[in-house]
Amino acid sequence: MxxxxxRVAERTPPGRDRxxxxxxxxxxxxxxxxxxxxxxxxxxxRIGGDTVLAFVPWARPLTWLFQVMPVFFLVGGxxxxxxxxxYRRRGGDAIGWFLCRTDRLIRPTTAFLLALGGAALIALLxxxxxxxxxxxxxxxxxxxxxxxxxxxxxxxxxVLLALHRRAGLAVPAVFAVAVAFGxxxxxxxxxxVIGAANYLLAWAAVYQLGIAWRxxxxxxxxRVAVPMIVGGLGALVxxxxxxxxxxxxxxxxxxxxxxxxxxxxxxxxxxxAQTGVALLxxxxxxxxxxxxxxxxxxxxxxxxxxxxxxxHMTAVVIAVLALYVTGLLPQPPPGSxxxxxxxxxxxxxxxxxxAVLVAVFARFERRGGPRPASGPGRAGTxxxxxxxxxxxxxVAGLLGTALTGAEGLSAQRLPVHFAVFFAVYxxxxxxxxxxxxxxxxxxx
Numbered sequence: 001m002x003x004x005x006x007r008v009a010e011r012t013p014p015g016r017d018r019x020x021x022x023x024x025x026x027x028x029x030x031x032x033x034x035x036x037x038x039x040x041x042x043x044x045x046r047i048g049g050d051t052v053l054a055f056v057p058w059a060r061p062l063t064w065l066f067q068v069m070p071v072f073f074l075v076g077g078x079x080x081x082x083x084x085x086x087y088r089r090r091g092g093d094a095i096g097w098f099l100c101r102t103d104r105l106i107r108p109t110t111a112f113l114l115a116l117g118g119a120a121l122i123a124l125l126x127x128x129x130x131x132x133x134x135x136x137x138x139x140x141x142x143x144x145x146x147x148x149x150x151x152x153x154x155x156x157x158x159v160l161l162a163l164h165r166r167a168g169l170a171v172p173a174v175f176a177v178a179v180a181f182g183x184x185x186x187x188x189x190x191x192x193v194i195g196a197a198n199y200l201l202a203w204a205a206v207y208q209l210g211i212a213w214r215x216x217x218x219x220x221x222x223r224v225a226v227p228m229i230v231g232g233l234g235a236l237v238x239x240x241x242x243x244x245x246x247x248x249x250x251x252x253x254x255x256x257x258x259x260x261x262x263x264x265x266x267x268x269x270x271x272x273a274q275t276g277v278a279l280l281x282x283x284x285x286x287x288x289x290x291x292x293x294x295x296x297x298x299x300x301x302x303x304x305x306x307x308x309x310x311x312h313m314t315a316v317v318i319a320v321l322a323l324y325v326t327g328l329l330p331q332p333p334p335g336s337x338x339x340x341x342x343x344x345x346x347x348x349x350x351x352x353x354x355a356v357l358v359a360v361f362a363r364f365e366r367r368g369g370p371r372p373a374s375g376p377g378r379a380g381t382x383x384x385x386x387x388x389x390x391x392x393x394x395v396a397g398l399l400g401t402a403l404t405g406a407e408g409l410s411a412q413r414l415p416v417h418f419a420v421f422f423a424v425y426x427x428x429x430x431x432x433x434x435x436x437x438x439x440x441x442x443x444x
Contacts (some may be wrong), residue, residue, distance in 0.1 A: 005303065009296040017082075018295060019285035020075050023278055025301035027071040029206065032312045034066030035142070036350050037343065038250060039316055040334045043324040047132050049139070052254045055335035060248040064236070067249035069146060069261075070206045070271035074278060076150060077210020094158040095387050099436045101154055104365060105306060106394065109147060110429050111364040112310045113401065116140055116185045117422050137401075137418075140314040144402040148395055149203040155391050157211075164211050167226075172212065175205035180265045186257065187244055195262055202263030206271045213279070220282035232257065232273030239266040304362045308354065311361060315353040323349060383438045390431030397425025 011017070042048045052059055080101065087097040116137065123133050153160070155183065163171045178201045185194035212218045240247045245266035246255035259267045268372045301308075323329035329345065332338035400421030 005300045008298050008303075009292060009299040012026050012295070012299075017078070017286070018289035018298065019278075019282050019304050020078050021298050022285050022289060023071055024075045024305060025298050027068040027075070027306050028301070028308055030066055030068045031072075031149040032354075033347075034063075035070075035313060035314065036347060037066075039139075041316070041320050042331060042334075043320070045323070046129070047135060047320060049135065050334075051253060052251070052334065052341050053248055054153075054254065055333075057254075060246070060252065063247075063249040064270060067267070067270065068274065069260075070267070070274050071278065072146065073150070073203050073206040074213070074271070074275055076153070077157075077160075077207035077212075078214040078340065079210075080154060080207070081161055081211045081214040084157055084161060095384055095435075096439050097157055098391075099158075099387060099432065099439055100150060101157075102391075102432065103436065105147065105151060105154075106429050106432055107367070108306045108310055108365040109144075109398075110139060110426070111361055113422060113425060115361070115416055116314070120418065124222040124360070134180065136317045136320075140317050141402045142313045144398045146309075148398045148402065151391065151395055151398075152200060153204050156204065157207075160208055161211055161215075164208065164215055164217070166218050169212055170263060172205040173209040174419070175201050175208065176265065176268050179205065179263070180340045182262070183245075183257075183264050198262035198264065202268055205268060206275075209271070209275050218275070218279060220279045222280060225278075229273050229277030230270070230276075232269050232276060233267040236266060236273065239269055277360065281346055282319045300388060304358050304365060305357070307358050307362045307365045312350075312354055318353050319346070319349050332383040361388060380438070383435050384430045386435040386438070390428045390435060393424050393428025393431065395428075397423075397428055401425065420430035 038052050040050045040052050042050075053063075083101065084094070084097050087100070088094075120133050120137050123136075124130065160171070167174075179198050182195040182198040182201065185191060187371065209218065213220075217225055239245045243266075245260060245264055246252050246257060248255065249259050249267060250271055251258055251260060257264070289298060323346070324331065329342060330338070332342065400417070
């Protein structure tokens with residue numbers, strides 16, 4: 001482990017909850033590994049793809065272990081409430097906090113989209129098949145779905161924190177009821193827009209559990225954790241086995257209803273159980289991380305966590321071109337014994353590729369831009385307007401980019417689609433950068 005990272009680890013404030021950082025690091029490993037194991041790529045003169053669940057139905061219950069996106073939002077709510085409270089105690093305002101909080105999200109994402117857009121444009125200019133380019137972009141952009149919801153709940157953190165202090169655990173309960181109504185609308189063939197609201201409501205509910213944990217409404221230890229684990233798993237079994245929800249917690253091509261698009265009540269049940277596990281292991285995790293070596297490992301993982309998350313599906317695209325298009329890796333039937341054995345070199349190649357990508361692009365995550373100080377100044381009207389507009393444009397641009405490829409865009413439409421939504425995202429990122437600079441001048 002490098003000396004600079006060790007020094008950073010040794011300078012950790014005594015009040016920091018290290019278990020939260022451990023949960024974030026473990027979650028990113030499971031997400032990356034889950035995506036890499038779930039994707040099935042074929043090449044028969046043209047690149048195709050599917051999910052492993054289409055060929056290995058017995059793997060559906062395993063998704064309960066690898067679907068750990070709720071942990072990200074749980075940890076995000078805890079860390080968001082902690083950092084917002086600290087920022088305000090130093091005299092800062094909510095706009096300044098949001099601009100600081102999103103800086104480390106926007107910088108690596110901007111670098112990612114610039115590199116991806118440039119590579120896709122070059123491929124199209126060189127005569128690559130637009131459908132293949134579209135699928136590659138779609139695969140690479142899968143992580144952006146998480147970022148769309150996460151940026152939104154971070155923006156809403158001051159409101160969500162205020163709601164918690166007024167109503168406590170009733171807030172995530174109300175969100176869960178709203179999610180159930182959205183599910184019912186989908187199951188009964190009602191307006192799709194009602195179900196689409198679950199993209200925000202479900203993740204806000206999990207984020208709110210993190211706020212409740214930080215604020216003391218959920219205490220670590222078996223007294224709260226065990227009922228949450230038992231209740232969450234019990235509800236999950238009832239909702240999926242005899243109930244209307246699929247067992248799989250990721251996209252299942254054979255299911256009428258999906259648990260992630262948008263998130264469902266079943267996914268919230270899994271989130272409750274995962275929250276219980278996080279609470280149960282809190283003391284043990286904190287005790288382990290008081291030792292320098294394991295804590296330094298966690299610090300190192302968290303220092304590149306956005307880079308790893310953003311680029312891990314790009315590693316899959318590179319692996320497809322390097323291993324399948326060239327014929328280096330055989331293509332036995334998915335789910336067969338030979339296919340399962342070939343997952344070993346597949347994972348090894350992906351790990352090495354991602355390591356190179358992280359080595360190249362992690363600098364954008366670690367390098368800070370203009371950050372508002374938590375001084376006595378307050379955001380003016382122009383800073384507030386730029387922040388709100390910037391956040392909205394960033395979310396809209398990410399949404400449009402994430403849809404690229406999945407729509408089967410034609411050769412004529414694909415470059416236009418790129419140009420429009422990349423321009424929307426970069427306009428939003430530029431506005432947020434400007435707002436950070438303006439707010440910095442006010443508080444410096």
